[in-house]
Amino acid sequence: MTEQATIDFFSTLRRAVANVHLYPKGHPQGELALDMLTETAGALTAGNDQVVLSMMDNAFYLDRQLLPQASLEYRDVYRLLHGHGLDSISIVGRATTGDLAELAAFLAAEGSDVPAEGTVLLNERPYNRSELLKHAAMSEIRHSYAASLDFLHGVADSMGTEDGGADISDAVWTVEDLLEKVLLQPGASLLLSTLKTHDEYTFYHSINTSLLALTVGQAIGIEHDQLVELGVGALLHDLGKIRVPVEIIQYPGRLDDAMWTEIKRHPHEGAQAILAGSGRGQEIAALVALEHHARYDLGGYPTVARRERLHLYSRITAICDVYDALTTRRAYKRALPPAAALKIIMNGSGSQLDPDLVQIFLSILGIFPAGSLLRLDTGEVAVVVVAGHGEETMEAAVAVTAEGERVPTPEPFELTADRVVDLVLPEEVGLDAASLVESPHLNLN
Ligand SMILES: [Fe+2]
Incomplete structure (x- = not known):
């Protein structure tokens, strides 16, 4: 039993649930998803009479084993299960396609009855809270990361509504929580900021950027309240990407001019959405969103008129943004190892990026940064x-x-x-x- 087997199970469960909405019963696509779900459930229990997935305190456990990565990478699945009142899923022997189909239908519907019998049992809760916690608890910083994902998810939802403003009133609270953990657990925070996932890239990238920016801000002596403003700016810097069509964000090849024009809208879109919301530090956050691609030499986009230089928080965010993007694999490019990404950061020093801040960034991260x-x-x-x-x-x-x-x-x-x-x-x-x-x-x- 590995965390990977659980991740495969979640990924197929997610698809099977989505397909309940997309296809009528018996449609080949839906059947295929259920077959794959049956296969991953089989792999999960392989060699065991029963396995239990527990959901507790924002963490997944496979029997007594904490699954730290799955807890964050499949945060949406956690929300889905928790939202349907589930604390545990027991898979007894080899789960049947019929029982798994029932599980998917239950999760796709709202308020239907919990399936009670069969090879997939819900809310049996064979492990109690202290039994799970005794074995392993999720770190404080990972809890805060999960809460930040929920926050960004909520913001994205609010931007999809009619009036289109971003509901960012919880941004300050979210960043205060992250900052507290960065100060208490700086090592764990830096290591967790290397987290990568294939889905919802923008959300994870935003949190990583914010964690890095808070670390840099703290190192240069920015006071607490201003650190929160910096962290909010970094967390929301790419918010405008939510308004760019996802096909362009995930486009696996070279972007044409029309696509670039779309991408280049995101600083403006983000700043507007932030200003349409409310909350402390809102103006500075909007400025960071607007300026994060403007470059230190002001040769980037959008053109920043009548200003000698970018806001300090924009310059910090720009470095952390570039670093996290370089170290992340995307559909159209390989990831760079951290040490190789730092070389590129160095090459941009003085032109794309603020040279003094680059020096500080390099000295904080070291030659081989945490997570290398x-x-x-x-x-x-x-x-x-x-x-x-x-x-x-x-x-x-x-x-x-x-x-x-x-x-x-x-x-x-x-x-x-x-x-x-x-x-x-x-x-x-x-x-x-x-x-x-x-x-x-x-x-x-
Ligand atoms: Fe951006």
């Missing part, structure tokens, strides 16, 4: 847990053996840069460094 995957001279792959600075050693943990096996509980050790032979991408070894935040021996603060 490094191939060692032994053939093992280590995750950087706390970056080193200058010539110093970094704290790392071997997560994948030389034979390519995942290490169940990675142990921390001091790693020197001379032992690093290569940079590794998450997809090469099937490991997202952010999944290690709750790893018991790493003691991330």
